[in-house]
Amino acid sequence: xxxxxxxxxxxxxxxxxxxxxxxxxxxLSCNALGHTNIDANRIARESLPPAVYxxxxxxxxxxRGLEATLKLHGLVTDADLxxxxxxxxxxxxxxxxxxxxxxxxxKRGGPCDRPIATAAKFAVGETVRILNFHPVHHTRLPxxxxxxxxxxxxxxxxxxxxxxxxxxxxxxxxxLYTVTxxxxxxxxxxxxxxxxxxxxxxxxxxxRG
Amino acid sequence: MPHDHDHDHDESDGHxxxxxxxxxxxxxxALETILREKGLIDPAAIDAIVETYETKVGPRxxxxxxxxxxxxxxxxxxxxxxxxxxxxxxGYYGRQGEHMRALFNTADTHNLVVCTLCSCYPWAVLGLxxxxxxxxxxxxxxxxxxxxxxxxxxxxxxQETKVRVWDSTAELRYIVIPQRPAGTEDLTLEQLADLxxxxxxxxxxxxxxxxxx
Numbered sequence: 001x002x003x004x005x006x007x008x009x010x011x012x013x014x015x016x017x018x019x020x021x022x023x024x025x026x027x028l029s030c031n032a033l034g035h036t037n038i039d040a041n042r043i044a045r046e047s048l049p050p051a052v053y054x055x056x057x058x059x060x061x062x063x064r065g066l067e068a069t070l071k072l073h074g075l076v077t078d079a080d081l082x083x084x085x086x087x088x089x090x091x092x093x094x095x096x097x098x099x100x101x102x103x104x105x106x107k108r109g110g111p112c113d114r115p116i117a118t119a120a121k122f123a124v125g126e127t128v129r130i131l132n133f134h135p136v137h138h139t140r141l142p143x144x145x146x147x148x149x150x151x152x153x154x155x156x157x158x159x160x161x162x163x164x165x166x167x168x169x170x171x172x173x174x175x176l177y178t179v180t181x182x183x184x185x186x187x188x189x190x191x192x193x194x195x196x197x198x199x200x201x202x203x204x205x206x207x208r209g
Numbered sequence: 210m211p212h213d214h215d216h217d218h219d220e221s222d223g224h225x226x227x228x229x230x231x232x233x234x235x236x237x238x239a240l241e242t243i244l245r246e247k248g249l250i251d252p253a254a255i256d257a258i259v260e261t262y263e264t265k266v267g268p269r270x271x272x273x274x275x276x277x278x279x280x281x282x283x284x285x286x287x288x289x290x291x292x293x294x295x296x297x298x299x300g301y302y303g304r305q306g307e308h309m310r311a312l313f314n315t316a317d318t319h320n321l322v323v324c325t326l327c328s329c330y331p332w333a334v335l336g337l338x339x340x341x342x343x344x345x346x347x348x349x350x351x352x353x354x355x356x357x358x359x360x361x362x363x364x365x366x367x368q369e370t371k372v373r374v375w376d377s378t379a380e381l382r383y384i385v386i387p388q389r390p391a392g393t394e395d396l397t398l399e400q401l402a403d404l405x406x407x408x409x410x411x412x413x414x415x416x417x418x419x420x421x422x
Contacts, residue, residue, distance in 0.1 A: 002345070002346065002349045002350050002353075003344075003345035003346040003349055003350070004346050005346060005361060006341050006344075006346045006347045006350070006358060006361050006362075007341060007346070008339065008341045008361075008362060008408075008413075009339070009340060009341070012339050012340060014262065014263060014336075014337055016340070017231070017233070017234065018234070019231070019233055019234040019237040019238070021255075021259045022237050022238070022241055022255060023237055024258060024259060024262070024337075025250075025254070025255030025256070025258040025259055026237070026240060026241060026244065026250065026255065028258050028304075029244075029249075029250045029251070029254050029255060029258070030244070030249070030250070033249060038380075042326075042327055045327070046327075054345060057340070058328060058338075058340065058343040058344075059233075060233055063233070063236060063237055063240065066240070067240060070244075075247070075249060076240070076243055076244070076247075080243045081239065081240070081243070084238075084239035084242060084243070085239075085242060085243060085246060086242075086243050086246035086247045089247075090247045090249060093249055096248070096249060096250070096251065097250070097251060097254045098251045098253075098254055099251055099253035099254045099256070099257045101254075102254050102257035102258055102261065103257075103261070105304075106258070106261055106266075106303050106304045107302065107303040107304075108303060108304075109302070109303040109304035109305065109306065109307045109333070110304065110307065111307040111308070112307065112308070112379075112380040113307075113308060113380075140326060140378045140379060141378070142325050142326060142376060142378055144325075144352065144353075156381070159379060159380060160380075162379075176379055176381075178381070180373075183353075186352070186353075187353055191353075192355065192356060192372065194368075194369070194370075194371045194372070195355055195356075195371065195372040195373070195374065196371070196372075196373050196374065197352050197374045197375075197376060198373065198374070198375050198376065199376045199378045200376075200377070200378045200379035200380075200381050201378065201379075202379070
């Protein structure tokens, strides 16, 4: 079914090639430059041609996405990449991650919770319907949940709204909810009778069910 | 991704010629060179990042959280109400663990965590995700066929066990708290942590049972 068997690898190594280590370090170092955000990084990877996306390993997606975001912000150019050396002068970064700052940077992470003034529109136990929309912009609403009816499992605080943040159109924080669906609501009568699937959904994805 | 060339050599070996690099190794080296030449990266920072995930941040962190939850009802309660703070008390927080939620397995409920949209994973407690977690088969099938997925991990749950799948679609990160195995009453926290596998905290496995002494 789908993409085939999962094939977990016994005693899997942390990295499968030396370049994967470099890819990890480059991505996290470049995140600190201050030009991008987690949602923008995601859409850079998701915007790769589908055949490339599905044929690429995780760190390969990271590198392809990283090249795209660095180019978008004038930090790296096609001329640089073509030469394999710095050819053009980079835009000025906001910050450069030094080794001494790595522990504090990783410990700080990138919290995405934000204060919001509005009260929660939905309460735990309430039935909601997921809006059916198919935007051209980035979204974190999975396609399988669109138009489906679920129940509010948990009400969280405000979180950065990825649909705008990915495009540098502002954080526009919205309240976040965990919404639970029966498997049969999502997958029809063949869905497992006792299983559920829960997603985390921003308020703007929901309407009263 | 495994090495995609058929001759055997170490890509990390700086003595080899460029034309022996795999395409991705060459591509990453080029990008690293450009960024270094522009002064945008500190090569020592890259080493420090890699070392963090090789030696400091891994599934042992999460195993200690689970062991503590098994042994300390007050901690388990704190984990239930505010997992981020409870886990931070043990010293685990930061990147991809900023907003944590703990899912407790019970006698009749089994929890399973996935990120269908990308590869979101609770790095602060589990470290770097395994390849299968990040690959399309698991990401696409965990939501629609969780029992079939669990069978591929050798886990056959009774039909009456409810499977709850959690798709990490926002910035909440989930850790499964498996049930404590029987016969572990006399174990220390570290011995308990030894039983907690990475997969048992994703939901694709169960803790190890203590070996008879």
